Amino acid sequence: xxxLVNYFETIPSSHRALILAxxxxxxxxxxxxxxxxxxxxxxxxxxxxxxFFTGTTILINFLLAFxxxxxxxxxxxxxxxxxxxxxxxxxxxxxxLGVLFLDFFGAYLAHYTEHKVKPLWMVHLxxxxxxxxxxxxxxxxxxxxxxxxxxxxxxxxxxxGAPIAIIMLYQSMSVVLTQFNHANIKLPRKLDKALSYIxxxxxxxxxxxxxxxxxxxxxxxxxxxxxxxxxxxxxxxxREKIVYGVDTFPDExxxxxxxxxxxxxxxxxxxxxxxxxxx
Numbered sequence: 001x002x003x004l005v006n007y008f009e010t011i012p013s014s015h016r017a018l019i020l021a022x023x024x025x026x027x028x029x030x031x032x033x034x035x036x037x038x039x040x041x042x043x044x045x046x047x048x049x050x051x052f053f054t055g056t057t058i059l060i061n062f063l064l065a066f067x068x069x070x071x072x073x074x075x076x077x078x079x080x081x082x083x084x085x086x087x088x089x090x091x092x093x094x095x096x097l098g099v100l101f102l103d104f105f106g107a108y109l110a111h112y113t114e115h116k117v118k119p120l121w122m123v124h125l126x127x128x129x130x131x132x133x134x135x136x137x138x139x140x141x142x143x144x145x146x147x148x149x150x151x152x153x154x155x156x157x158x159x160x161g162a163p164i165a166i167i168m169l170y171q172s173m174s175v176v177l178t179q180f181n182h183a184n185i186k187l188p189r190k191l192d193k194a195l196s197y198i199x200x201x202x203x204x205x206x207x208x209x210x211x212x213x214x215x216x217x218x219x220x221x222x223x224x225x226x227x228x229x230x231x232x233x234x235x236x237x238x239r240e241k242i243v244y245g246v247d248t249f250p251d252e253x254x255x256x257x258x259x260x261x262x263x264x265x266x267x268x269x270x271x272x273x274x275x276x277x278x279x
Contacts, residue, residue, distance in 0.1 A: 001092045008172070009165035016172065020058070023176045027135035027183040036186040036202070036239065039132045049258040050136035053126070057139050060146040071157045072164045081161015098166035099173065100224060105156025107174065107222035110149050112233070115217050120148065123265040128216070129255040131245045133209050135183040138175075142265055170223075177223045181205035186239075200225050207237045211247045213274040247273050 028043075039046075075081045083098050114124040126142040141149065157167060181200045195201040200221040208219040218235035221228045228234040245255065248270035254260040 001095065004169070005091065005095065005165045008168040009163075011168050011172075016168075019172050020054075020175050023179040024054075024135055024138075027179050027185070031134055031184045034185050034187075036184050036206070037132075039134075039184065041132050043134075046132050046134070046256065047136040049256065049261055050130070050140040052258055053141055053143075053261075054136070054139035056143045057141055057146045060143060061150060064147075064150050067154055068157055068167055069164060071154060072162060072167055075158060075161040076163050079161075081159060084161040095166055095169065098160060098162045099170045100226070101160040102153070102156045102162055102166065102170040103174070103221070103223045104227055105159060106149070106153035106170070108220050108227040108231075110152035111220040111222070113152075114145070114148065115220070118269045119265075121271070122267065122269060123148065125246060125249065126261050126264050128209065128246050129249050129261070129264065130209075131252045131255060133182055133184065133206065133244045135179045138178040138182040142261070144265060173223055181222075196225055198225065199223060200228075203239050204234075204236075206239055206242050207235055209242065209244050210237060211243045211245045211272060213272045216246070216272045246270075 075084070082101055083094055086097070089097075111124075114120040123142050123144045126145065127137070127140050130137045130140055156162070162170070177199060181202050182205065183202060185202055187195075187202060189203070192201045192203040196204040200219065200223065204219050204225060205221075207215050210216060215235055215237055218233050219225075219228050220233055225234070245252070249255060249264075255264075
């Protein structure tokens with residue numbers, strides 16, 4: 001565990017880039033071999049706007065990274081934050097709790113808030129308006145959302161009291177897990193279900209991308225599934241019944257246009273239709 005912590009404490013930028021690019025490449029290839037849905041699409045054309053948003057996310061996080069470092073240095077120097085206030089514990093547990101709580105503040109809470117606050121939902125809509133969810137959808141976030149997510153992560157670092165090694169480990173795990181659970185892959189149902197008790201599995205997260213409520217407002221987790229299960233936002237839906245997108249923004253051509261996606265947060269507020277309203 002000490003070796004792992006030491007590695008992530010000084011992880012080179014090139015290694016972080018390799019984790020991102022390697023994850024996309026790996027799951028891209030797996031999608032071709034074990035697809036959940038046999039999309040009839042030009043995979044590269046579909047990927048272009050998503051990869052553009054991946055680039056803007058990287059840029060924004062790079063420009064703001066010094067804030068994470070300064071905050072982390074401060075909480076460590078002042079013994080501040082949840083994991084530093086707990087009784088002394090083994091290093092593995094300290095790291096696990098650090099990643100677990102960062103996942104809550106930086107992913108679950110951020111995601112939940114984006115669905116509940118109208119202006120934030122319109123920003124987050126860019127992510128949900130993908131009609132062909134695959135591993136490139138993982139980082140399909142409007143630049144404004146990248147900033148919003150960063151603020152929540154920064155809040156998490158402050159409240160959790162995370163040292164830089166735990167932050168880097170969390171971010172690396174977040175990148176890979178989000179690529180995994182967005183990937184258009186078909187795992188055996190029993191395996192996917194077993195994974196969903198610990199992490200956010202592909203079938204579990206795909207429910208969140210269904211185009212109707214209440215499924216759209218469920219399964220907010222990124223790395224761990226514990227927060228959805230504990231806080232009552234976990235839902236299941238047969239993967240064969242999932243329809244991607246948002247029914248109130250049904251134009252797939254516009255939802256595939258980079259120009260239109262950049263403008264999407266500034267359109268009128270429209271939430272997905274609730275299934276109860278259709279019955």
